[in-house]
Amino acid sequence: MSSAEFIAEDRAPEGARPPSRLRQLAAASIGNAVEWYDWYAYSFLAVYFAEQVFPESAGNSLVPLLSTFAVFAVGFFMRPVGGLLMGAFADRRGRRAALTLTILLMGGGSLLVALTPTYAATGVLAPFVLVLARLVQGLSVGGEFAASTTFLVESAGPGRRGLFSSFQYVSTTVGQLLASGIAALLAALLTEQQMGAWGWRVAFLVGALLSLLGLWIRRGAQETLPEAPDSSREGPIPHAQGGSAGQRAGARPGLFEALRRHPRESLLICGITAGGTIAYYTWTTYLPTYAQVNAGFDKADSLTVGTLSLVFFALLQPLGGLLSDRIGRKPLLLGFSLGFAVLAVPLLHLVTDAFVSLLLVQCAGMVLLTGYTAIAAAVNAEVFPARVRAAGIGFPYSLTVALFGGTAPYVGTWFKEAGHADLFPWYVAALCLVSFLVYLTLPETARQKLAK
Incomplete structure (x- = not known):
């Protein structure tokens, strides 16, 4: 059977609004790029805000930077938790709902980093807020791969699954390049003192604003899980998932x-x-x-x-x-x-x-x-x-x-x-x-x- 025939089989059922493949691709890719922009911005800018959040140890100026990267690692190991929780949410409530939630979490995490107080002003509250923000971002980025992977592939149809799949890493790389580019631009436009005082916060505020753009695009996407609670409103993009929603919804899948x-x-x-x-x-x-x-x-x-x-x-x-x-x-x-x-x-x-x-x-x-x-x-x-x-x-x-x-x-x-x-x-x-x-x-x- 040709790929064209496969795609034809994957079209929406009669009476449902035909899916826009380009809109689906944009919803996953642009949102994913924003997610990874927010994630990578932390590592590119850590050198500027480390001393703002963590106090220096006596005789060791590397302590703030080391502490900041320790927080980075904590966020990294939240990713499996995010993959489990957000993945289960995507299987129970739908892919679009999960994608909406992950980008909200990432945008909220970036905003929290941008608003993190200094250690001089609030003491231990400053590193606590930063850790909390990074935990939220780790949860988000862990769930992002699970939700966007399933959404991309289910949106494509068998004849184009590889092509749609490739945009997972296209968008990840775009997010990484965007984060490094904005960090470099800020460093070029501002003095070292300005970057340390407030310039680094600008990059995270940009991330929070970009998350709103990604949220708007994702809210207009179509659900790819037919039995999702909101799938009937937009019309699912069915693929090779036979059986009626009533037959398959039953008890929703458990966490494990x-x-x-x-x-x-x-x-x-x-x-x-x-x-x-x-x-x-x-x-x-x-x-x-x-x-x-x-x-x-x-x-x-x-x-x-x-x-x-x-x-x-x-x-x-x-x-x-x-x-x-x-x-x-x-x-x-x-x-x-x-x-x-x-x-x-x-x-x-x-x-x-x-x-x-x-x-x-x-x-x-x-x-x-x-x-x-x-x-x-x-x-x-x-x-x-x-x-x-x-x-x-x-x-x-x-x-x-x-x-x-x-x-x-x-x-x-x-x-x-x-x-x-x-x-x-x-x-x-x-x-x-x-x-x-x-x-x-x-x-x-x-x-x-x-x-x-």
């Missing part, structure tokens, strides 16, 4: 139903994600620092290389998604994982203090990485049935990212401090090899209907 009834699939998500997340965070986040620490690369140049490679990476994603819709998911996953298992060590050893060397290494890794990132949303969504799809993806995915992706910079730095910097590339290669073995066991799902 996905883990209880689908333990194999939950472990599968962990195996699918492990290699992908370590490669992603190594190549998009840690590589500039790796080059500085291990090859003496210039700090400013490493940030320039990182920005250029992220733009290149964003442009690659739709191409990878389209390719997977033509040839299947497995060839891309196997190419990604085997490529990193074999090439991670030599690629990282090729990094020198030359601008071109880092640019080529980072872009080469981005090409391989696209085999995972462009289709991760589709592959994950194709593992679980609709009833528990969001929660089934959200918790194991976010937990694996927290364990292996979020810790990549710390593990790399630890190896360096222990005198074994050469072991980090092998660590990346080993996790990618584990995922390669998992991918070998996966059935090809590109041309199959989504599970009911």
Whole structure:
């Protein structure tokens, strides 16, 4: 059956308003970009507000910055909780309701960061407010992947699931670039003293305002879960989820139903994600620092290389998604994982203090990485049935990212401090090899209907 026939089967039922695929794509992508702008703005601006919120320890000026990044880590480990809670909410109340809630939480968290008082004015209340804001943001971003993944893939139809899936990482990268760009613009326009006093707050206020834009776009989206409480008002985007709402709504899924009834699939998500997340965070986040620490690369140049490679990476994603819709998911996953298992060590050893060397290494890794990132949303969504799809993806995915992706910079730095910097590339290669073995066991799902 052709992809056009698949899409035709996925159209709204007779009498329902035809869905706007572009509006659905915008609702997920723009909202996701705003989410990640808010998330990354914290790390880019921490150096400016650290001393405002945390007092310096006697004789150690690094204490405020270290404390600020400790709060960053706390937010990171809230992501599995968000994946579980927001995923279950998406399965019970609908994808659109969950997307609306996640962007409200992220916008509220950004506003709270912007309004965080200084330690000098309020004492311990200042770090308490910052921790609370970061917990809210961690909850939000953990739930965002679960909700937007299911929403994107369910909006697309089997013939375009790979293409729609690719916009998960397109929008994530756009959010990251927007955060770094606004932080750089503020730093260029304001003095160091102004940035420390109030300039950093502007970026978070911008994030809160952008969240309102994302909220407006998402409220106009159409529900993709037919039995959701509000699906009848907008008209669902049905796909391969047979059966009437009355037959399937019944008792709504419990919080741990996905883990209880689908333990194999939950472990599968962990195996699918492990290699992908370590490669992603190594190549998009840690590589500039790796080059500085291990090859003496210039700090400013490493940030320039990182920005250029992220733009290149964003442009690659739709191409990878389209390719997977033509040839299947497995060839891309196997190419990604085997490529990193074999090439991670030599690629990282090729990094020198030359601008071109880092640019080529980072872009080469981005090409391989696209085999995972462009289709991760589709592959994950194709593992679980609709009833528990969001929660089934959200918790194991976010937990694996927290364990292996979020810790990549710390593990790399630890190896360096222990005198074994050469072991980090092998660590990346080993996790990618584990995922390669998992991918070998996966059935090809590109041309199959989504599970009911």
